[in-house]
Amino acid sequence: MPVAQRIAQLRAEIERHNHAYYVLDAPAVPDAEYDRLFRELQALETQHPELLTPDSPTQRVGGKVLDGFAPVRHAVPMLSIRTETDTESSGAVNFDTRVHNALETQSGDIEYNCELKFDGLAINLRYERGVLVQAATRGDGETGEDVTQNIRTIHCIPLHLNGCSAEVLEVRGEVYMSRRDFNRYNEKQREQGLQTLVNPRNGAAGSIRQLDPALAARRPLSFYAYGLGEVKGWTLPGTHSEILDALRRFGLPVCEERIVARGAAELAGFHRSVAAKRDALPFDIDGVVYKVNSLKLQAELGFVSREPRWAVAHKFPAEEQLTVLRDIEVQVGRTGKLTPVAKLEPIFVGGTTVSNATLHNEDEIRRKDVHIGDTVIVRRAGDVIPEVVGVLAERRPAGAKPFVMPTVCPVCGSHVVREEGEAAARCTGGLFCAAQRKQAILHFAGRRAMDIEGLGDKLVDQLVDENIIHSLPDLYRLDVATLAALERMAAKSAQNIVDALEKSKHATLNRFLFALGIRNVGESTAKDLARHFGNLQAVMQATAEQLLQVSDIGPIVAQSIVDFFGESHNREVVQQLITLGVHWEEHESTGARVLPLSGKTFVLTGTLASMGRDEAKSRLEALGAKVAGSVSKKTDCVVAGEEAGSKLIRAQELNVPIWNEAELIQQLKECEKS
Numbered sequence: 084m085p086v087a088q089r090i091a092q093l094r095a096e097i098e099r100h101n102h103a104y105y106v107l108d109a110p111a112v113p114d115a116e117y118d119r120l121f122r123e124l125q126a127l128e129t130q131h132p133e134l135l136t137p138d139s140p141t142q143r144v145g146g147k148v149l150d151g152f153a154p155v156r157h158a159v160p161m162l163s164i165r166t167e168t169d170t171e172s173s174g175a176v177n178f179d180t181r182v183h184n185a186l187e188t189q190s191g192d193i194e195y196n197c198e199l200k201f202d203g204l205a206i207n208l209r210y211e212r213g214v215l216v217q218a219a220t221r222g223d224g225e226t227g228e229d230v231t232q233n234i235r236t237i238h239c240i241p242l243h244l245n246g247c248s249a250e251v252l253e254v255r256g257e258v259y260m261s262r263r264d265f266n267r268y269n270e271k272q273r274e275q276g277l278q279t280l281v282n283p284r285n286g287a288a289g290s291i292r293q294l295d296p297a298l299a300a301r302r303p304l305s306f307y308a309y310g311l312g313e314v315k316g317w318t319l320p321g322t323h324s325e326i327l328d329a330l331r332r333f334g335l336p337v338c339e340e341r342i343v344a345r346g347a348a349e350l351a352g353f354h355r356s357v358a359a360k361r362d363a364l365p366f367d368i369d370g371v372v373y374k375v376n377s378l379k380l381q382a383e384l385g386f387v388s389r390e391p392r393w394a395v396a397h398k399f400p401a402e403e404q405l406t407v408l409r410d411i412e413v414q415v416g417r418t419g420k421l422t423p424v425a426k427l428e429p430i431f432v433g434g435t436t437v438s439n440a441t442l443h444n445e446d447e448i449r450r451k452d453v454h455i456g457d458t459v460i461v462r463r464a465g466d467v468i469p470e471v472v473g474v475l476a477e478r479r480p481a482g483a484k485p486f487v488m489p490t491v492c493p494v495c496g497s498h499v500v501r502e503e504g505e506a507a508a509r510c511t512g513g514l515f516c517a518a519q520r521k522q523a524i525l526h527f528a529g530r531r532a533m534d535i536e537g538l539g540d541k542l543v544d545q546l547v548d549e550n551i552i553h554s555l556p557d558l559y560r561l562d563v564a565t566l567a568a569l570e571r572m573a574a575k576s577a578q579n580i581v582d583a584l585e586k587s588k589h590a591t592l593n594r595f596l597f598a599l600g601i602r603n604v605g606e607s608t609a610k611d612l613a614r615h616f617g618n619l620q621a622v623m624q625a626t627a628e629q630l631l632q633v634s635d636i637g638p639i640v641a642q643s644i645v646d647f648f649g650e651s652h653n654r655e656v657v658q659q660l661i662t663l664g665v666h667w668e669e670h671e672s673t674g675a676r677v678l679p680l681s682g683k684t685f686v687l688t689g690t691l692a693s694m695g696r697d698e699a700k701s702r703l704e705a706l707g708a709k710v711a712g713s714v715s716k717k718t719d720c721v722v723a724g725e726e727a728g729s730k731l732i733r734a735q736e737l738n739v740p741i742w743n744e745a746e747l748i749q750q751l752k753e754c755e756k757s
């Protein structure tokens with residue numbers, strides 16, 4: 084096949100996968116296959132630079148750094164819309180009444196298209212003969228800025244339209260950052276002590292106005308189309324809702340949260356139903372938009388002072404508000420992490436009254452320069468806990484106080500440490516700290532830890548709140564009478580829990596070590612520790628240097644273990660658990676013993692019909708193997724069961740040996756014999 088043809092084929096296929104992944108949210112091929120196509124295209128374009136075009140999917144990663152953005156005069160001005168902030172019914176009624184008054188001839192209910200009002204940045208995408216040629220911001224409505232390079236980095240925006248070769252089709256819509264992408268981005272920045280984004284809207288706007296497209300490409304952005312600009316050589320349908328249907332067919336992302344409604348009551352109904360699910364949406368919206376659906380009626384209605392008479396934005400309560408920060412309290416979380424929490428002058432934000440908001444950590448307070456007494460910006464969006472996102476420094480009163488992180492835990496008095504390179508300060512109280520107790524108990528009882536059936540979060544809440552359980556050992560002091568006296572607890576269930584507790588006493592060292600909830604000690608480290616030291620005493624007495632001898636244990640994990648057993652409260656808890664009957668088989672240190680599969684890394688994928696993945700994993704581990712979650716060059720063997728997917732493909736690509744289930748069983752038997 085000629086190179087040019089192969090390149091065209093690859094581009095079309097990659098764009099199809101992009102559309103499936105970013106627009107339809109339904110990836111059609113495993114990532115590895117996508118990467119393979121992408122690399123093939125990149126290689127061909129490098130060998131044949133004359134065939135490289137700006138609309139190739141490889142050019143989405145961002146071109147050269149710009150000096151500034153060129154002005155773009157909009158062929159059709161980008162207007163704004165009037166806003167109704169009233170209650171759900173009056174906003175809808177006001178609009179419907181205005182439309183009826185303006186359309187004197189129209190009798191009966193008017194048809195509207197109802198959409199979401201996305202909270203991002205308005206963008207005009209210009210397609211000529213189906214190819215994206217330019218993208219511009221709204222600017223002052225007449226003239227915007229050319230941000231084509233940055234827009235190309237947004238994967239859900241098609242570089243080519245599907246089945247539309249109109250001479251000109253300008254598509255208008257909103258670039259936004261999803262809440263998940265926003266939160267992830269900020270979390271990463273926070274961990275690295277870097278500047279966070281204030282909200283997704285600023286994240287979107289800031290990225291689009293970023294002069295280095297490679298930086299813009301790193302910010303995860305999305306897009307929804309909601310209308311048209313200049314159109315030449317395409318016959319418009321009769322209604323706005325049909326325009327949106329067509330844009331979707333062309334491959335553009337159009338939000339499916341839209342309906343065609345008739346009359347004011349249905350508009351209000353849409354407002355109400357969207358308000359109810361606002362928190363659950365994956366992105367910020369600041370209201371809904373109603374548009375007269377018929378394009379003929381739209382034309383008849385026309386404009387008043389730069390705003391169309393045929394559309395209105397019906398707003399929701401704002402997700403950001405100003406209020407006064409009265410105090411900063413420090414809360415202790417599950418892992419002992421200390422989180423500074425702002426105590427606020429109560430404020431109605433994002434639909435509820437908020438009086439607490441997180442400040443994340445000490446560095447972030449410093450970076451945002453938050454003082455007690457300041458006027459702050461509070462954000463509450465989605466189901467994420469409210470946060471303080473900024474300060475109005477010019478409103479700082481005299482006597483405002485800076486924040487100081489306490490040096491001892493406010494709950495249990497243990498000392499607080501902050502490790503190098505860590506953003507969080509932590510309480511070292513561990514199991515002794517009441518705040519950490521509930522989560523510690525739940526972790527202890529978990530399936531992969533002590534596996535205490537029936538001990539769920541409701542029961543743990545009751546037991547801790549009613550002061551029945553103060554520490555892990557108290558679990559084994561529970562009796563049927565105490566449990567049965569709890570609300571909503573029948574005698575039978577109480578007996579079941581006591582039985583489950585009894586059963587859990589028969590443990591293994593690795594489960595017990597994992598169950599203790601030592602920071603940075605997950606299931607696999609617990610197994611390494613048990614295998615290396617063989618008995619609890621040796622683990623408890625190990626120095627950091629000795630711990631570093633264990634395969635896969637680094638300095639951070641070693642220090643966490645030393646710190647944990649260094650606290651006398653924790654040693655006491657361990658002792659009591661043993662006294663109460665928790666036991667396991669102890670071994671001499673096996674650190675030196677070489678097991679048949681020591682040093683080998685396995686990956687399990689697909690369904691293993693005869694034993695299940697959990698059993699295969701524990702049998703492999705008992706033979707000294709490590710079982711990893713993903714395939715890499717370091718993987719020694721992939722065990723592929725029925726319906727194995729991308730991991731199998733990856734193993735084939737990397738030439739990693741592959742066993743089927745029968746081969747695994749055979750090998751396990753042989754190793755277990757030896």
Ligand code: IVH
Binds near residue numbers: 202310394396
């Ligand atoms: S239609 C002539 N539809 O809200 C009508 N705008 O003032 C033009 N917006 O910044 C706008 N979601 O970017 C329309 N579904 C939607 C919208 C929407 C968000 C933004 C738009 C502009 C502002 C309107």
